[in-house]
Amino acid sequence: MIEVKNIHKTFGENHVLKGISADFKEGMCNLIIGGSGSGKTTLLKCMVGLHEPEEGSVIYDGRDFTRMNFETRIEIRTEIGMLFQGSALFDSMNVEENIMFPLNMFTDQHRKEKLERVNFCLERVNLAGKNKLFPAELSGGMKKRVGIARAIAMNPKYLFVDEPNSGLDPKTSIVIDDLIQELTEEYKTTTIVVTHDMNSVMGIGENIIFLHQGEKWWEGSNKEISDTDNEELNEFVFASKFMRALQKNKK
Amino acid sequence: MIFHPLGKYILLLKAVFRRPEKWNIYRREIFHEMNSIGVGSLGIIAIISVFLGAVTTVQTAFQLVSDLIPKSVIGSIVRDSSILELSPTISAIVLAGKVGSSVASQIGTMRVTEQIDALEIMGINSPGYLILPKIIGGIVTIPMLVIISIGLSIFGGYLAGTASGAVTAQDFITGITTDFNPFTFTVSMVKAVIFAFIITSVSAYQGFYTDGGALEVGQSSTKAVVISCIAILFADYVIAQLLL
Numbered sequence: 109m110i111e112v113k114n115i116h117k118t119f120g121e122n123h124v125l126k127g128i129s130a131d132f133k134e135g136m137c138n139l140i141i142g143g144s145g146s147g148k149t150t151l152l153k154c155m156v157g158l159h160e161p162e163e164g165s166v167i168y169d170g171r172d173f174t175r176m177n178f179e180t181r182i183e184i185r186t187e188i189g190m191l192f193q194g195s196a197l198f199d200s201m202n203v204e205e206n207i208m209f210p211l212n213m214f215t216d217q218h219r220k221e222k223l224e225r226v227n228f229c230l231e232r233v234n235l236a237g238k239n240k241l242f243p244a245e246l247s248g249g250m251k252k253r254v255g256i257a258r259a260i261a262m263n264p265k266y267l268f269v270d271e272p273n274s275g276l277d278p279k280t281s282i283v284i285d286d287l288i289q290e291l292t293e294e295y296k297t298t299t300i301v302v303t304h305d306m307n308s309v310m311g312i313g314e315n316i317i318f319l320h321q322g323e324k325w326w327e328g329s330n331k332e333i334s335d336t337d338n339e340e341l342n343e344f345v346f347a348s349k350f351m352r353a354l355q356k357n358k359k
Numbered sequence: 360m361i362f363h364p365l366g367k368y369i370l371l372l373k374a375v376f377r378r379p380e381k382w383n384i385y386r387r388e389i390f391h392e393m394n395s396i397g398v399g400s401l402g403i404i405a406i407i408s409v410f411l412g413a414v415t416t417v418q419t420a421f422q423l424v425s426d427l428i429p430k431s432v433i434g435s436i437v438r439d440s441s442i443l444e445l446s447p448t449i450s451a452i453v454l455a456g457k458v459g460s461s462v463a464s465q466i467g468t469m470r471v472t473e474q475i476d477a478l479e480i481m482g483i484n485s486p487g488y489l490i491l492p493k494i495i496g497g498i499v500t501i502p503m504l505v506i507i508s509i510g511l512s513i514f515g516g517y518l519a520g521t522a523s524g525a526v527t528a529q530d531f532i533t534g535i536t537t538d539f540n541p542f543t544f545t546v547s548m549v550k551a552v553i554f555a556f557i558i559t560s561v562s563a564y565q566g567f568y569t570d571g572g573a574l575e576v577g578q579s580s581t582k583a584v585v586i587s588c589i590a591i592l593f594a595d596y597v598i599a600q601l602l603l
């Protein structure tokens with residue numbers, strides 16, 4: 109479980125996170141949703157220490173990450189897997205080397221063992237056999253999937269994914285959502301998914317946090333999300349005609 | 360104004376020299392950098408060195424109008440100025456342009472595309488992994504380049520001197536073989552090592568703290584070259600003062 113307590117983050121004059129508190133439970137997909145620029149990525153980066161919040165703390169299973177120094181943070185970081193919004197694959201390495209990189213750095217496995225793990229991860233994201241391609245030769249959606257494969261290579265205890273579905277077709281998108289959910293349940297990971305894709309929200313949103321202008325506006329599950337009277341959330345959820353029609357039907 | 364970046368630079372260096380996670384991975388990176396910095400710069404260093412020696416010979420001959428001074432002095436002057444100043448300093452300036460800009464843009468691109476963040480997340484000491492191999496690669500190969508440059512510069516001087524008739528082959532060789540002070544070579548190597556450190560670390564610093572996008576990567580790489588060049592000439596002066 110990851111507990112976030114009263115996180116504040118400002119960039120210059122821009123107060124992006126205004127005291128966010130939330131619990132992210134293990135063995136479950138925790139979603140952070142919200143409009144563009146609402147601070148989702150910033151919250152994620154504060155949690156993993158890529159941004160230092162001015163106030164507040166992030167606690168990984170009782171370990172206060174925000175108060176740790178570089179050396180002690182490494183221990184938690186080796187338990188973290190993260191997919192970046194822009195994939196952040198290493199340009200100078202091919203797909204196989206990208207996924208193998210954390211294994212090379214932190215394990216003493218033999219090459220054969222590592223290669224097996226790489227191929228296993230690639231299979232799970234439907235990219236078997238693409239080992240030797242370089243990031244420049246991949247489509248945006250393929251990069252995303254390699255990013256996920258790299259994030260899960262070390263069997264992380266905490267999985268952070270920033271917009272896994274943007275740039276993917278609906279079918280692959282569902283494959284990725286299902287994969288994330290499977291992994292979460294199988295390995296009891298604490299998974300945090302940033303998204304603004306309503307399909308994902310309805311599909312895997314067991315625990316959802318809705319950010320609006322840097323504040324936690326709403327919290328609940330996909331079963332509750334369509335029945336709230338929270339105006340901003342309704343605007344977000346029912347932005348599409350399709351969802352609006354669905355809501356009318358329900359009534 | 361200068362103290363804030365200087366402090367950041369020193370802190371970055373402190374992080375660079377943390378204990379590596381895995382030596383064998385660092386070793387592989389070091390060899391890779393040695394190849395790209397050293398072998399990759401051989402061509403340009405060879406060309407400029409030959410011309411440096413040639414120009415020095417012709418101009419020295421032009422300035423030596425008195426018949427009282429033996430022509431062999433030209434050889435000595437070419438030798439000493441190549442070793443002491445021309446080869447280390449001019450090579451360093453050229454390498455600041457070639458190696459510095461590529462180091463800064465490579466690391467800068469990794470910064471703006473979040474590749475450095477990705478390293479950090481994995482628990483890797485990104486300054487160490489990205490910068491240490493470049494610094495070591497530079498410190499090992501740039502002095503070798505300078506030695507090659509010295510040889511080619513003297514050779515260029517010989518060619519230009521004999522071709523133009525400014526000095527005979529015999530005189531030139533007498534010149535370069537008499538009164539050689541080995542200490543000048545030590546000074547030259549000290550310069551090469553320090554310049555190598557400046558080029559790689561300053562450029563890596565510029566790249567590492569790039570903020571923004573592709574445009575800023577370009578600016579970082581320009582800044583890396585300009586600041587490296589100034590730092591090289593400043594260090595050149597300090598070393599000369601201290602050692603000579």
Ligand SMILES: Nc1ncnc2c1ncn2[C@@H]1O[C@H](COP(=O)(O)OP(=O)(O)OP(=O)(O)O)[C@@H](O)[C@H]1O
Pocket residue numbers: 119122124142143144145146147148149150151193304
């Ligand atoms: N490194 C940064 N420096 C300055 N401002 C930043 C930085 N990163 C984010 N911001 C600002 O913080 C705010 C929130 O950005 P953030 O990236 O968290 O949004 P987001 O919710 O992830 O949006 P999207 O859905 O478009 O990815 C924006 O106003 C942005 O301008």
Ligand SMILES: [Mg+2]
Pocket residue numbers: 148149150193270
């Ligand atoms: Mg975002």
